[in-house]
Amino acid sequence: MQPVLNVEDVRRVEEALTDVGVSISELMHRAGISAAREVLGLPKVENVAVLCGLGNNGGDGWVCAEHLRGKGVNVTCVSPLAPDDIRGDLARVVASSAERSGVPVMVAPPRDQLEELLSGSDVIVDAMLGTGFHGLPRAPFDIWIGCVNESGARVVAIDVPSGLSAQTGLAQGACVAADLTITMLVLKPGLLADCGRDVCGTIVVAPLAEQTERLVVDADPVAWRADLEDYAGMLAPLSYADDKFTRGSVLVVGGSQRFVGAPVMAALAAVTLAVPAPIAPIVQSQLLEIPVLALPASDSGTFSSEAADKVAELARKRSCTLVGPGMRVNAGTVAVVSRLLTTEVPLVVDADGLNCISRLTSNALDDFPELIRRQRPLVLTPHRGELGRLVGLQDTPPASLTAAMEAARRIVWSDGGSEICVVAKGSATACVSTEVAVLPKPGPASLATAGSGDVLGGVLAALLSRGEVDNADLPVLSALACEIHGYAGQLAVERRGSRGVMALDIIDSLGLAQDALEEDIAFPEGNPKE
Structure with missing residues (x-):
């Protein structure tokens, strides 16, 4: 680095x-x-x-x-x-x-x-x-x-x-x-x-x-810029002995009648999707390969409080859970996020999941470390506006990389444990833990498109689901997810042009991006396999 x-x-x-x-x-x-x-x-x-x-x-x-x-x-x-x-x-x-x-x-x-x-x-x-x-x-x-x-x-x-x-x-x-x-x-x-x-x-x-x-x-150093060799060992090679039960499973919890697409974007980079019942048929029609589970909903088309225990039960059966894309913020969704935080499963919190935490803590997460202190990995993925809301800077959110890292450190240092990583998203993203801030190589400007962050959340959850992750490796693993996402964005630019990239284009390139990065990590000088 x-x-x-x-x-x-x-x-x-x-x-x-x-x-x-x-x-x-x-x-x-x-x-x-x-x-x-x-x-x-x-x-x-x-x-x-x-x-x-x-x-x-x-x-x-x-x-x-x-x-x-x-x-x-x-x-x-x-x-x-x-x-x-x-x-x-x-x-x-x-x-x-x-x-x-x-x-x-x-x-x-x-x-x-x-x-x-x-x-x-x-x-x-x-x-x-x-x-x-x-x-x-x-x-x-x-x-x-x-x-x-x-x-x-x-x-x-x-x-x-x-x-x-x-x-x-x-x-x-x-x-x-x-x-x-x-x-x-x-x-x-x-x-x-x-x-x-x-x-x-x-x-x-x-x-x-x-x-x-x-x-x-x-x-x-305030941060460390990641090199490809830093990711060596982060990805286990595929094995012919693997099956769908041994390769990890991800639960994505999100969606509402207003935001149907966000959880779809995340699920396309993950596995199982749990959504409010009213939108389940719409989502299922878009995701033929992915199980879609309908959970109790409120009249507004969002999760109701009754969904909280069902979500926790589903999460315990999965390798990792991603919560937040498109779920909105109200009493029911806050209950879902709060319940997941008490469930000892690897957890990625994104989008409205983060805003639910802001609601729970009155925009002062660093004053409530007990809410996020746990044994299993917890990754928060705020952009600068969400990060500002988490630490009481909603009117003056971080305007620079260093300000974002300072805000992220307020969260991880209040927690004090090694199980948490804040992925502070921006033009340059910082993956911040209590010990280190890792800066992945950033992707193209075309990543600034609707749904792109949901895709990153899915990639993060998918990597976390692949096996036991040492908490000390969380910032490096998170940085690797960002690089896969960024490289997929670059491949999408080559296919669609710099102004034509949409979230689905990024998703379509994820597999090729990961293969290419794995090859570069294994053979950084471009030497072919013997």
């Missing part, structure tokens, strides 16, 4: 590196040279423009420019101030060094002159605003960012695309859209989520020092 550090913790790593003999000056030189090497690795690089800010990020850019010139590249630096006028000592020293080496410098150029330079560049290096940036870019950088994005040249960002918050992944104003981001020391959360996914392009981590890995781990 690859560690992810909050920006403030990255600064502590830099300080720790100075304590072991790697100065900030040396780090700047290594960062600039690392960026230059990435530029040199691109095809057809003859003319390069380096846009430098006034801080250490700009210093990295000056070092990069001097190294490129030494390799025979025609490089020009653009700066708001002449090198001798830069206030920061380190940045001024490396800027002056680059100028003395023969790097041409354009100081505060008018827009037309800058546009002319960029239009003739093969690559633009963005070294304007670094990881400490937040808010709105000020002049001249707001103008420069627009010129970069309009240039049509390939863009390499040093540490973070200028205008993007490396912590939150949000951009309040103009933001560079990079083709490649070389980030120093370690991944930052803002590169992996929200606007970061749109503007970072390919991300390369430059560790800069042999001590970095140890110091980053000591800094207590």
Whole structure:
């Protein structure tokens, strides 16, 4: 797994590196040279423009420019101030060094002159605003960012695309859209989520020092980015000795007269479906292969309170239960969810199942840990709005990956056990347990379609049903489910186009996605079986 550090913790790593003999000056030189090497690795690089800010990020850019010139590249630096006028000592020293080496410098150029330079560049290096940036870019950088994005040249960002918050992944104003981001020391959360996914392009981590890995781990990463090898052993291979009774069974509990389709989407990725009696004939007509069980319903077409004990009885006979898709929130559905939480079976709670928990706890789940404290696995799968409701942030739900992880940790830490995992869904999803937050590789933007979350719930329940799962493995297993779901979404895009994907298309691709991932996990280098 690859560690992810909050920006403030990255600064502590830099300080720790100075304590072991790697100065900030040396780090700047290594960062600039690392960026230059990435530029040199691109095809057809003859003319390069380096846009430098006034801080250490700009210093990295000056070092990069001097190294490129030494390799025979025609490089020009653009700066708001002449090198001798830069206030920061380190940045001024490396800027002056680059100028003395023969790097041409354009100081505060008018827009037309800058546009002319960029239009003739093969690559633009963005070294304007670094990881400490937040808010709105000020002049001249707001103008420069627009010129970069309009240039049509390939863009390499040093540490973070200028205008993007490396912590939150949000951009309040103009933001560079990079083709490649070389980030120093370690991944930052803002590169992996929200606007970061749109503007970072390919991300390369430059560790800069042999001590970095140890110091980053000591800094207590906020999350870990999963690699394929981390899923090894999560999926048992199919056996000819298996039958339908040994491969696990899933119960999906959901649906209402208003939302008939949601439980269908989940059940197509699982096994048995229990729904309110009035919609059972409709659902059965759509699911010829899946048993559909009709349970007591209220006049409104939702589960009645009488369904609670019947659901618990059914759950005890299954390997895993998923509750929530399309079931709505009222006294009857709250009773069903409450009863399932007291039943010691592996349980996935999604959609309205989560909203029922919010109703049960008056939007303060972290104040009622006894409700979710149990022995068997419990996976909650909230999107940011549902997560906000669970912890009293319904008016200001988490707006970033880091905020979502903080909210999820309030839940798992209040529980305190290893049996719970919160899958905080978003543009980047975090699978959060008491010990770790695992970030699966995200799927395409096309996953943001109605029913997609229901499909993910079904995939999660199906994986949990396959056998005894060590509670410590819950976040990794949950991350694997997210990757299967995401890869299925990518396969659906290839078949339907990026704007034409629907939940059924994702379902149709689940089997192929899982086969492909299993093959990649077993043979990460693409080596065929012997």
